[in-house]
Amino acid sequence: MVKLVFVDMDGTFLDSEKAISPENASALDAAASLGVMFVPCTGRNLAGLPAELLHHPSVRYAVCANGAVVADVATGRTLREVTIEKDLVLDLYRRLRDRPITFDLFADGTVYTQRERYPLIDRLELSDATKEFVRGVRTVYDGSLEDQLARIGDVCRLNVFYWRDEDRDAVCELVDSEPALRRASSLPCNIEITDRSAHKGAGLRWLCDHLGVSAGECIAFGDGDNDRTMLEAAGDGVAMGNATPEVKAVADHLTSSCDESGVGRYLAPVFAAIAGQAASGPR
Template sequence: MLKLVFTDLDGTFVDTQKQVPERNARVLDLAAECGVQFVPCTGRNANGVLTDLANHPAVRYAICCNGALVVDLREDRVLRSAPMSNEQVLELYDRVRDLRVSFDVFINGKVYLERSRWEIPHEASGGDKATEKFFYSLRTPYDCSLEELLQRGPATKVTMLHPGNVDAPAVRAAAESVKGVEWTWSLPMNTEVANAEASKGAALTWLCGHLGVDVADAIAFGDGDNDLSMIRAAGDGVAMANAIPEVLAAADHVTSSCDEAGVAAYLEPILSAMA
Protein backbone atom coordinates (compact mmCIF):
# COMPACT_ATOMS: atom_id res chain seq x y z
CA MET A 1 0.00 0.00 0.00
CA LEU A 2 1.27 3.45 -0.89
CA LYS A 3 2.66 5.34 2.11
CA LEU A 4 5.29 7.76 0.81
CA VAL A 5 5.55 9.84 -2.36
CA PHE A 6 8.99 11.22 -3.16
CA THR A 7 8.90 13.92 -5.81
CA ASP A 8 11.50 16.09 -7.45
CA LEU A 9 10.44 19.73 -7.77
CA ASP A 10 11.75 21.53 -10.87
CA GLY A 11 10.64 19.79 -14.05
CA THR A 12 8.52 17.34 -12.07
CA PHE A 13 6.10 18.70 -9.45
CA VAL A 14 6.78 22.27 -10.62
CA ASP A 15 6.19 23.23 -14.25
CA THR A 16 8.58 24.96 -16.63
CA GLN A 17 7.39 28.37 -15.43
CA LYS A 18 8.40 27.45 -11.86
CA GLN A 19 4.74 27.19 -10.79
CA VAL A 20 2.84 24.33 -9.14
CA PRO A 21 -0.04 23.27 -11.43
CA GLU A 22 -3.41 23.49 -9.68
CA ARG A 23 -4.00 19.80 -10.28
CA ASN A 24 -0.78 18.94 -8.42
CA ALA A 25 -1.84 21.19 -5.54
CA ARG A 26 -5.16 19.34 -5.30
CA VAL A 27 -3.50 15.94 -5.23
CA LEU A 28 -1.67 17.01 -2.07
CA ASP A 29 -5.04 17.43 -0.38
CA LEU A 30 -6.09 13.97 -1.52
CA ALA A 31 -2.83 12.49 -0.21
CA ALA A 32 -3.40 14.09 3.19
CA GLU A 33 -6.90 12.60 3.33
CA CYS A 34 -5.43 9.15 2.62
CA GLY A 35 -2.61 9.46 5.15
CA VAL A 36 0.04 9.42 2.43
CA GLN A 37 3.06 11.65 2.99
CA PHE A 38 4.65 13.73 0.24
CA VAL A 39 8.42 14.19 0.45
CA PRO A 40 9.84 17.00 -1.74
CA CYS A 41 13.23 15.94 -3.11
CA THR A 42 15.33 18.77 -4.44
CA GLY A 43 18.76 20.13 -5.11
CA ARG A 44 17.67 23.21 -3.18
CA ASN A 45 18.17 23.93 0.50
CA ALA A 46 15.26 23.34 2.88
CA ASN A 47 14.30 27.01 2.67
CA GLY A 48 14.06 26.60 -1.09
CA VAL A 49 11.12 24.22 -0.74
CA LEU A 50 8.02 26.13 -1.83
CA THR A 51 6.19 27.60 1.17
CA ASP A 52 2.77 26.25 0.21
CA LEU A 53 4.30 22.82 -0.19
CA ALA A 54 6.36 22.91 3.02
CA ASN A 55 3.34 23.99 5.08
CA HIS A 56 0.91 21.45 3.63
CA PRO A 57 -0.49 18.75 5.99
CA ALA A 58 0.74 16.03 3.62
CA VAL A 59 4.33 17.27 3.89
CA ARG A 60 6.63 16.86 6.87
CA TYR A 61 9.98 15.67 5.53
CA ALA A 62 12.15 16.90 2.67
CA ILE A 63 15.25 15.61 0.94
CA CYS A 64 17.47 18.59 0.12
CA CYS A 65 20.78 19.33 -1.60
CA ASN A 66 20.33 16.22 -3.78
CA GLY A 67 20.25 13.94 -0.75
CA ALA A 68 22.96 15.53 1.38
CA LEU A 69 20.25 16.55 3.86
CA VAL A 70 17.08 14.91 5.15
CA VAL A 71 15.04 17.50 7.02
CA ASP A 72 12.02 17.48 9.32
CA LEU A 73 10.31 20.65 8.09
CA ARG A 74 7.84 20.88 10.96
CA GLU A 75 10.53 20.77 13.62
CA ASP A 76 13.11 22.62 11.49
CA ARG A 77 15.57 19.84 12.25
CA VAL A 78 18.18 18.00 10.17
CA LEU A 79 17.72 14.24 10.51
CA ARG A 80 20.58 13.12 8.27
CA SER A 81 23.54 15.01 6.86
CA ALA A 82 26.29 13.95 4.46
CA PRO A 83 28.30 17.14 3.78
CA MET A 84 31.47 17.63 1.77
CA SER A 85 34.71 18.20 3.66
CA ASN A 86 36.35 21.63 3.51
CA GLU A 87 39.32 20.01 1.80
CA GLN A 88 37.10 18.64 -0.97
CA VAL A 89 35.48 22.04 -1.55
CA LEU A 90 38.82 23.85 -1.66
CA GLU A 91 40.37 21.27 -3.99
CA LEU A 92 37.42 21.51 -6.36
CA TYR A 93 37.61 25.30 -6.34
CA ASP A 94 41.33 25.21 -7.14
CA ARG A 95 40.60 23.01 -10.15
CA VAL A 96 37.90 25.28 -11.64
CA ARG A 97 38.96 28.75 -10.47
CA ASP A 98 40.09 29.82 -13.96
CA LEU A 99 36.92 28.61 -15.72
CA ARG A 100 33.95 30.86 -16.51
CA VAL A 101 31.66 29.12 -14.03
CA SER A 102 29.87 30.02 -10.84
CA PHE A 103 30.89 28.26 -7.62
CA ASP A 104 27.80 28.19 -5.42
CA VAL A 105 28.46 26.87 -1.92
CA PHE A 106 25.52 25.55 0.13
CA ILE A 107 26.07 26.26 3.85
CA ASN A 108 23.52 26.34 6.68
CA GLY A 109 20.52 26.88 4.45
CA LYS A 110 22.09 29.55 2.23
CA VAL A 111 23.75 29.49 -1.17
CA TYR A 112 26.87 31.66 -1.37
CA LEU A 113 28.37 32.95 -4.61
CA GLU A 114 31.48 35.12 -4.65
CA ARG A 115 30.76 38.61 -5.90
CA SER A 116 33.36 38.41 -8.67
CA ARG A 117 31.25 35.68 -10.31
CA TRP A 118 27.88 37.32 -9.66
CA GLU A 119 27.08 37.87 -13.37
CA ILE A 120 27.46 34.21 -14.29
CA PRO A 121 23.90 33.11 -13.32
CA HIS A 122 22.60 35.86 -15.62
CA GLU A 123 24.72 34.53 -18.47
CA ALA A 124 23.74 30.93 -17.73
CA SER A 125 20.01 31.72 -17.84
CA GLY A 126 20.29 32.37 -21.57
CA GLY A 127 17.79 35.22 -21.45
CA ASP A 128 15.08 33.15 -19.74
CA LYS A 129 13.71 35.59 -17.16
CA ALA A 130 12.01 32.93 -15.01
CA THR A 131 15.24 30.94 -14.78
CA GLU A 132 17.31 34.04 -14.02
CA LYS A 133 14.91 35.13 -11.29
CA PHE A 134 15.04 31.64 -9.81
CA PHE A 135 18.85 31.57 -9.86
CA TYR A 136 19.24 34.90 -8.07
CA SER A 137 16.44 34.27 -5.58
CA LEU A 138 18.55 31.51 -4.04
CA ARG A 139 21.99 33.14 -3.98
CA THR A 140 23.79 35.46 -1.57
CA PRO A 141 27.01 37.25 -2.62
CA TYR A 142 30.13 37.07 -0.48
CA ASP A 143 33.41 38.99 -0.50
CA CYS A 144 35.62 37.03 1.91
CA SER A 145 37.90 34.16 0.94
CA LEU A 146 36.45 30.69 0.43
CA GLU A 147 38.45 29.49 3.43
CA GLU A 148 36.75 32.12 5.60
CA LEU A 149 33.34 31.27 4.16
CA LEU A 150 33.76 27.62 5.09
CA GLN A 151 34.23 28.60 8.72
CA ARG A 152 30.47 29.29 8.79
CA GLY A 153 29.67 25.59 8.55
CA PRO A 154 30.02 22.45 6.41
CA ALA A 155 29.15 22.65 2.72
CA THR A 156 26.36 20.27 1.78
CA LYS A 157 26.75 20.86 -1.96
CA VAL A 158 28.52 22.93 -4.61
CA THR A 159 26.77 23.97 -7.80
CA MET A 160 28.57 25.33 -10.84
CA LEU A 161 26.72 27.10 -13.64
CA HIS A 162 28.54 27.11 -16.96
CA PRO A 163 27.11 29.53 -19.56
CA GLY A 164 26.66 27.92 -22.95
CA ASN A 165 28.03 24.63 -21.56
CA VAL A 166 31.45 25.56 -22.95
CA ASP A 167 33.20 24.55 -19.73
CA ALA A 168 30.93 21.63 -18.79
CA PRO A 169 33.41 18.85 -19.72
CA ALA A 170 36.24 20.55 -17.81
CA VAL A 171 34.02 21.14 -14.77
CA ARG A 172 32.91 17.51 -14.67
CA ALA A 173 36.44 16.24 -15.16
CA ALA A 174 37.53 18.43 -12.24
CA ALA A 175 34.78 16.96 -10.05
CA GLU A 176 35.79 13.42 -10.99
CA SER A 177 39.36 14.16 -9.91
CA VAL A 178 38.33 14.97 -6.32
CA LYS A 179 38.14 11.88 -4.13
CA GLY A 180 34.94 11.11 -2.26
CA VAL A 181 32.57 13.28 -4.28
CA GLU A 182 30.20 12.67 -7.18
CA TRP A 183 28.62 15.02 -9.68
CA THR A 184 25.19 15.14 -11.24
CA TRP A 185 23.07 17.71 -13.04
CA SER A 186 19.48 18.92 -13.01
CA LEU A 187 19.71 21.56 -15.75
CA PRO A 188 21.84 21.43 -18.91
CA MET A 189 23.90 24.44 -17.82
CA ASN A 190 24.83 23.22 -14.35
CA THR A 191 26.94 20.65 -12.53
CA GLU A 192 26.17 19.75 -8.92
CA VAL A 193 28.82 18.19 -6.68
CA ALA A 194 28.26 16.50 -3.31
CA ASN A 195 29.59 13.87 -0.96
CA ALA A 196 29.59 10.49 -2.71
CA GLU A 197 27.37 9.16 0.08
CA ALA A 198 24.74 11.80 -0.68
CA SER A 199 22.12 11.03 -3.33
CA LYS A 200 18.36 11.24 -3.51
CA GLY A 201 18.20 7.45 -3.66
CA ALA A 202 20.32 7.00 -0.54
CA ALA A 203 18.22 9.59 1.29
CA LEU A 204 14.98 7.91 0.16
CA THR A 205 16.19 4.55 1.45
CA TRP A 206 17.32 6.10 4.74
CA LEU A 207 14.04 7.95 5.34
CA CYS A 208 11.97 4.86 4.59
CA GLY A 209 14.02 2.96 7.16
CA HIS A 210 13.76 5.82 9.66
CA LEU A 211 9.96 5.82 9.33
CA GLY A 212 9.62 2.05 9.22
CA VAL A 213 8.22 2.08 5.68
CA ASP A 214 9.10 -0.59 3.13
CA VAL A 215 10.57 0.98 -0.03
CA ALA A 216 8.02 -1.14 -1.91
CA ASP A 217 5.39 1.23 -0.50
CA ALA A 218 7.12 4.31 -1.94
CA ILE A 219 6.68 6.03 -5.30
CA ALA A 220 9.32 8.41 -6.69
CA PHE A 221 8.83 10.95 -9.50
CA GLY A 222 11.67 12.61 -11.39
CA ASP A 223 12.99 13.94 -14.66
CA GLY A 224 16.72 14.62 -14.35
CA ASP A 225 20.06 12.98 -13.82
CA ASN A 226 19.96 13.82 -10.10
CA ASP A 227 16.69 11.85 -9.83
CA LEU A 228 18.05 8.60 -11.25
CA SER A 229 19.07 7.09 -7.93
CA MET A 230 15.66 7.55 -6.32
CA ILE A 231 13.81 6.35 -9.44
CA ARG A 232 15.80 3.13 -9.04
CA ALA A 233 15.46 2.98 -5.23
CA ALA A 234 11.69 3.38 -4.92
CA GLY A 235 9.22 0.54 -5.20
CA ASP A 236 7.70 2.39 -8.16
CA GLY A 237 9.94 4.80 -10.05
CA VAL A 238 7.96 7.13 -12.32
CA ALA A 239 9.54 9.28 -15.02
CA MET A 240 7.99 12.44 -16.35
CA ALA A 241 7.36 12.55 -20.10
CA ASN A 242 9.89 15.40 -20.21
CA ALA A 243 12.57 13.32 -18.45
CA ILE A 244 16.01 12.67 -19.88
CA PRO A 245 16.44 9.33 -21.72
CA GLU A 246 18.36 7.74 -18.83
CA VAL A 247 15.49 8.38 -16.41
CA LEU A 248 12.90 7.15 -18.90
CA ALA A 249 14.90 3.95 -19.33
CA ALA A 250 15.29 3.37 -15.58
CA ALA A 251 11.66 4.06 -14.64
CA ASP A 252 8.99 1.48 -13.94
CA HIS A 253 6.35 3.78 -15.42
CA VAL A 254 6.08 7.06 -17.34
CA THR A 255 3.52 9.79 -16.69
CA SER A 256 2.68 12.99 -18.54
CA SER A 257 4.95 16.03 -18.46
CA CYS A 258 5.46 18.56 -15.68
CA ASP A 259 3.43 21.09 -17.68
CA GLU A 260 0.55 18.59 -17.74
CA ALA A 261 0.59 17.91 -13.97
CA GLY A 262 2.00 14.44 -14.53
CA VAL A 263 2.44 13.77 -10.80
CA ALA A 264 -1.27 14.28 -10.16
CA ALA A 265 -2.26 12.39 -13.29
CA TYR A 266 -0.42 9.31 -12.02
CA LEU A 267 -1.47 9.53 -8.37
CA GLU A 268 -5.16 10.43 -8.69
CA PRO A 269 -6.44 6.91 -9.49
CA ILE A 270 -4.20 5.35 -6.82
CA LEU A 271 -5.26 7.77 -4.08
CA SER A 272 -8.92 7.73 -5.12
CA ALA A 273 -8.94 3.96 -4.66
CA MET A 274 -7.52 4.44 -1.15
CA ALA A 275 -9.95 7.19 -0.10
Protein backbone atom coordinates (compact mmCIF):
# COMPACT_ATOMS: atom_id res chain seq x y z
CA MET A 1 0.00 0.00 0.00
CA VAL A 2 1.15 3.55 -0.68
CA LYS A 3 2.46 5.27 2.46
CA LEU A 4 4.37 8.28 1.10
CA VAL A 5 3.78 10.55 -1.89
CA PHE A 6 6.78 12.65 -2.91
CA VAL A 7 5.91 15.67 -5.04
CA ASP A 8 8.04 18.20 -6.82
CA MET A 9 6.58 21.70 -6.61
CA ASP A 10 7.11 23.86 -9.70
CA GLY A 11 5.75 22.30 -12.86
CA THR A 12 4.35 19.38 -10.89
CA PHE A 13 2.13 19.99 -7.86
CA LEU A 14 1.88 23.70 -8.58
CA ASP A 15 0.42 24.96 -11.84
CA SER A 16 2.01 27.54 -14.14
CA GLU A 17 0.79 30.35 -11.89
CA LYS A 18 2.38 28.73 -8.80
CA ALA A 19 -1.05 27.77 -7.39
CA ILE A 20 -2.46 24.52 -5.98
CA SER A 21 -5.48 23.45 -8.03
CA PRO A 22 -8.70 22.32 -6.30
CA GLU A 23 -8.10 18.77 -7.58
CA ASN A 24 -4.61 18.67 -6.10
CA ALA A 25 -5.91 20.18 -2.85
CA SER A 26 -8.50 17.39 -2.69
CA ALA A 27 -5.67 14.84 -3.03
CA LEU A 28 -4.04 16.34 0.06
CA ASP A 29 -7.28 15.98 2.03
CA ALA A 30 -7.76 12.40 0.83
CA ALA A 31 -4.20 11.53 1.83
CA ALA A 32 -4.72 12.92 5.32
CA SER A 33 -7.90 10.88 5.79
CA LEU A 34 -6.11 7.69 4.72
CA GLY A 35 -2.93 8.24 6.74
CA VAL A 36 -0.81 8.74 3.63
CA MET A 37 1.90 11.39 3.97
CA PHE A 38 2.60 13.96 1.27
CA VAL A 39 6.27 14.96 1.11
CA PRO A 40 7.23 18.08 -0.87
CA CYS A 41 10.49 17.17 -2.63
CA THR A 42 11.82 20.36 -4.11
CA GLY A 43 14.74 22.58 -4.93
CA ARG A 44 13.16 25.22 -2.71
CA ASN A 45 13.94 25.90 0.93
CA LEU A 46 11.35 25.01 3.56
CA ALA A 47 10.36 28.68 3.85
CA GLY A 48 9.67 28.75 0.10
CA LEU A 49 6.91 26.14 0.28
CA PRO A 50 3.27 27.25 -0.03
CA ALA A 51 1.56 27.87 3.30
CA GLU A 52 -1.27 25.52 2.27
CA LEU A 53 1.23 22.67 2.30
CA LEU A 54 3.13 23.65 5.42
CA HIS A 55 -0.10 23.75 7.44
CA HIS A 56 -1.78 20.69 5.94
CA PRO A 57 -2.11 17.61 8.19
CA SER A 58 -0.86 15.28 5.45
CA VAL A 59 2.49 17.11 5.27
CA ARG A 60 4.90 16.27 8.09
CA TYR A 61 8.24 16.21 6.31
CA ALA A 62 9.87 17.96 3.36
CA VAL A 63 12.90 17.21 1.22
CA CYS A 64 14.40 20.56 0.24
CA ALA A 65 17.33 22.04 -1.68
CA ASN A 66 17.28 19.13 -4.15
CA GLY A 67 17.73 16.54 -1.42
CA ALA A 68 20.43 18.35 0.54
CA VAL A 69 17.99 18.99 3.40
CA VAL A 70 15.30 16.84 5.03
CA ALA A 71 13.17 18.82 7.46
CA ASP A 72 10.42 18.28 10.01
CA VAL A 73 7.72 20.64 8.80
CA ALA A 74 5.94 21.09 12.12
CA THR A 75 9.03 22.13 14.07
CA GLY A 76 11.18 23.45 11.22
CA ARG A 77 13.99 21.25 12.53
CA THR A 78 16.54 19.98 10.04
CA LEU A 79 16.82 16.20 10.27
CA ARG A 80 19.54 15.82 7.67
CA GLU A 81 21.75 18.27 5.80
CA VAL A 82 24.46 17.65 3.23
CA THR A 83 26.65 20.71 2.74
CA ILE A 84 29.26 22.05 0.33
CA GLU A 85 32.63 23.05 1.75
CA LYS A 86 32.93 26.83 1.88
CA ASP A 87 36.42 26.75 0.41
CA LEU A 88 34.98 24.98 -2.61
CA VAL A 89 32.12 27.50 -2.85
CA LEU A 90 34.64 30.32 -2.81
CA ASP A 91 36.84 28.67 -5.42
CA LEU A 92 33.88 28.22 -7.77
CA TYR A 93 32.86 31.84 -7.32
CA ARG A 94 36.30 33.23 -7.97
CA ARG A 95 36.50 31.29 -11.21
CA LEU A 96 33.05 32.49 -12.32
CA ARG A 97 32.81 35.96 -10.81
CA ASP A 98 33.43 37.87 -14.05
CA ARG A 99 30.48 36.26 -15.84
CA PRO A 100 27.00 37.85 -15.91
CA ILE A 101 25.38 35.20 -13.73
CA THR A 102 23.85 34.97 -10.30
CA PHE A 103 25.62 32.91 -7.66
CA ASP A 104 22.93 32.30 -5.04
CA LEU A 105 23.80 30.75 -1.68
CA PHE A 106 21.32 28.42 0.05
CA ALA A 107 22.11 28.56 3.76
CA ASP A 108 20.29 29.07 7.06
CA GLY A 109 16.97 28.32 5.33
CA THR A 110 17.52 31.41 3.17
CA VAL A 111 18.59 32.16 -0.41
CA TYR A 112 21.23 34.89 -0.46
CA THR A 113 21.85 36.92 -3.63
CA GLN A 114 24.47 39.62 -4.11
CA ARG A 115 22.83 42.99 -4.72
CA GLU A 116 24.88 43.70 -7.82
CA ARG A 117 23.71 40.42 -9.39
CA TYR A 118 20.06 40.64 -8.37
CA PRO A 119 19.01 42.72 -11.45
CA LEU A 120 20.10 39.84 -13.70
CA ILE A 121 16.83 38.11 -12.75
CA ASP A 122 14.97 40.67 -14.89
CA ARG A 123 16.80 39.44 -17.98
CA LEU A 124 15.74 35.81 -17.63
CA GLU A 125 13.23 34.33 -20.05
CA LEU A 126 10.83 33.15 -17.37
CA SER A 127 7.12 33.67 -16.77
CA ASP A 128 6.08 36.62 -14.64
CA ALA A 129 4.86 34.23 -11.92
CA THR A 130 8.23 32.48 -11.80
CA LYS A 131 10.18 35.74 -11.71
CA GLU A 132 7.95 37.00 -8.90
CA PHE A 133 8.60 33.84 -6.91
CA VAL A 134 12.36 33.96 -7.54
CA ARG A 135 12.56 37.56 -6.35
CA GLY A 136 10.31 36.90 -3.36
CA VAL A 137 12.42 34.11 -1.84
CA ARG A 138 15.76 35.88 -2.15
CA THR A 139 17.50 37.92 0.51
CA VAL A 140 19.77 40.52 -1.04
CA TYR A 141 23.10 41.24 0.61
CA ASP A 142 25.65 44.01 0.09
CA GLY A 143 29.37 43.56 -0.10
CA SER A 144 31.49 40.64 -1.21
CA LEU A 145 30.64 36.98 -1.33
CA GLU A 146 33.74 36.31 0.75
CA ASP A 147 32.34 38.43 3.59
CA GLN A 148 28.88 36.89 3.21
CA LEU A 149 30.27 33.38 3.52
CA ALA A 150 31.86 34.36 6.82
CA ARG A 151 28.53 35.65 8.13
CA ILE A 152 26.28 32.71 7.23
CA GLY A 153 26.12 29.07 8.24
CA ASP A 154 26.74 26.01 6.11
CA VAL A 155 25.90 26.17 2.41
CA CYS A 156 23.75 23.27 1.18
CA ARG A 157 23.08 24.38 -2.40
CA LEU A 158 24.18 26.90 -5.01
CA ASN A 159 22.02 28.29 -7.79
CA VAL A 160 23.27 29.93 -10.96
CA PHE A 161 20.95 31.84 -13.29
CA TYR A 162 22.43 32.55 -16.72
CA TRP A 163 21.17 34.01 -19.99
CA ARG A 164 24.06 33.19 -22.32
CA ASP A 165 24.84 29.68 -23.50
CA GLU A 166 28.56 30.32 -23.12
CA ASP A 167 28.10 30.99 -19.41
CA ARG A 168 25.98 27.86 -18.99
CA ASP A 169 28.67 25.78 -20.64
CA ALA A 170 31.43 27.30 -18.49
CA VAL A 171 29.54 26.60 -15.26
CA CYS A 172 28.69 23.05 -16.30
CA GLU A 173 32.29 22.31 -17.27
CA LEU A 174 33.57 23.66 -13.97
CA VAL A 175 31.07 21.73 -11.84
CA ASP A 176 31.68 18.53 -13.79
CA SER A 177 35.41 18.85 -13.10
CA GLU A 178 34.78 18.77 -9.33
CA PRO A 179 34.30 15.17 -8.07
CA ALA A 180 32.61 16.42 -4.88
CA LEU A 181 29.78 18.17 -6.76
CA ARG A 182 26.76 17.38 -8.91
CA ARG A 183 24.49 19.59 -10.95
CA ALA A 184 20.87 19.53 -12.05
CA SER A 185 18.34 21.98 -13.43
CA SER A 186 14.67 22.80 -12.92
CA LEU A 187 14.40 25.76 -15.29
CA PRO A 188 15.72 26.42 -18.80
CA CYS A 189 18.13 29.05 -17.46
CA ASN A 190 19.49 27.71 -14.18
CA ILE A 191 22.07 25.30 -12.78
CA GLU A 192 21.56 23.84 -9.32
CA ILE A 193 24.73 22.68 -7.55
CA THR A 194 24.90 20.37 -4.54
CA ASP A 195 27.27 17.91 -2.96
CA ARG A 196 27.63 14.75 -5.05
CA SER A 197 25.61 12.73 -2.51
CA ALA A 198 22.74 15.25 -2.31
CA HIS A 199 19.89 14.71 -4.74
CA LYS A 200 16.16 14.09 -4.51
CA GLY A 201 16.49 10.33 -4.80
CA ALA A 202 18.91 10.26 -1.87
CA GLY A 203 16.56 12.45 0.17
CA LEU A 204 13.66 10.10 -0.58
CA ARG A 205 15.64 7.03 0.46
CA TRP A 206 16.92 8.69 3.64
CA LEU A 207 13.42 9.69 4.77
CA CYS A 208 12.08 6.22 3.98
CA ASP A 209 14.82 4.67 6.12
CA HIS A 210 14.15 7.20 8.88
CA LEU A 211 10.45 6.29 8.92
CA GLY A 212 10.90 2.57 8.37
CA VAL A 213 9.07 2.68 5.03
CA SER A 214 10.08 0.83 1.88
CA ALA A 215 10.76 2.94 -1.21
CA GLY A 216 8.44 0.50 -2.94
CA GLU A 217 5.59 1.98 -0.90
CA CYS A 218 6.19 5.44 -2.38
CA ILE A 219 4.88 7.33 -5.39
CA ALA A 220 6.93 10.23 -6.72
CA PHE A 221 5.88 12.93 -9.21
CA GLY A 222 8.20 15.19 -11.17
CA ASP A 223 8.81 17.07 -14.40
CA GLY A 224 12.40 18.29 -14.53
CA ASP A 225 16.00 17.15 -14.62
CA ASN A 226 16.37 17.46 -10.85
CA ASP A 227 13.47 14.99 -10.38
CA ARG A 228 14.99 12.07 -12.25
CA THR A 229 16.71 10.43 -9.27
CA MET A 230 13.51 10.73 -7.22
CA LEU A 231 11.41 8.99 -9.86
CA GLU A 232 14.03 6.27 -10.17
CA ALA A 233 14.14 5.71 -6.39
CA ALA A 234 10.38 5.48 -5.79
CA GLY A 235 8.34 2.33 -6.26
CA ASP A 236 6.22 4.26 -8.74
CA GLY A 237 7.85 7.19 -10.51
CA VAL A 238 5.32 9.33 -12.36
CA ALA A 239 6.24 11.95 -14.97
CA MET A 240 4.00 14.90 -15.63
CA GLY A 241 2.58 15.55 -19.08
CA ASN A 242 4.82 18.64 -19.24
CA ALA A 243 7.93 16.71 -18.15
CA THR A 244 11.10 16.68 -20.21
CA PRO A 245 11.69 13.68 -22.49
CA GLU A 246 14.52 12.53 -20.21
CA VAL A 247 12.21 12.43 -17.19
CA LYS A 248 9.50 10.61 -19.10
CA ALA A 249 12.08 8.04 -20.16
CA VAL A 250 12.86 7.00 -16.56
CA ALA A 251 9.26 7.14 -15.29
CA ASP A 252 7.10 4.10 -14.60
CA HIS A 253 3.95 5.98 -15.55
CA LEU A 254 2.80 9.26 -17.08
CA THR A 255 0.04 11.60 -15.96
CA SER A 256 -1.52 14.86 -17.12
CA SER A 257 0.33 18.19 -17.00
CA CYS A 258 0.63 20.43 -13.96
CA ASP A 259 -2.04 22.72 -15.44
CA GLU A 260 -4.38 19.74 -15.72
CA SER A 261 -3.95 18.68 -12.06
CA GLY A 262 -1.92 15.64 -13.08
CA VAL A 263 -1.00 14.73 -9.50
CA GLY A 264 -4.58 14.79 -8.25
CA ARG A 265 -5.90 12.92 -11.28
CA TYR A 266 -3.34 10.16 -10.91
CA LEU A 267 -3.90 9.75 -7.19
CA ALA A 268 -7.72 9.75 -7.25
CA PRO A 269 -8.09 6.06 -8.25
CA VAL A 270 -5.10 5.09 -6.08
CA PHE A 271 -6.67 6.63 -2.99
CA ALA A 272 -10.10 5.25 -3.90
CA ALA A 273 -8.61 1.74 -3.96
CA ILE A 274 -6.94 2.28 -0.57
CA ALA A 275 -10.21 3.56 0.89
CA GLY A 276 -12.04 0.56 -0.54
CA GLN A 277 -9.59 -1.86 1.03
CA ALA A 278 -9.91 -0.11 4.38
CA ALA A 279 -13.73 -0.23 4.20
CA SER A 280 -13.81 -3.94 3.40
CA GLY A 281 -11.54 -4.72 6.33
CA PRO A 282 -9.46 -7.88 6.79
CA ARG A 283 -10.77 -11.05 5.26
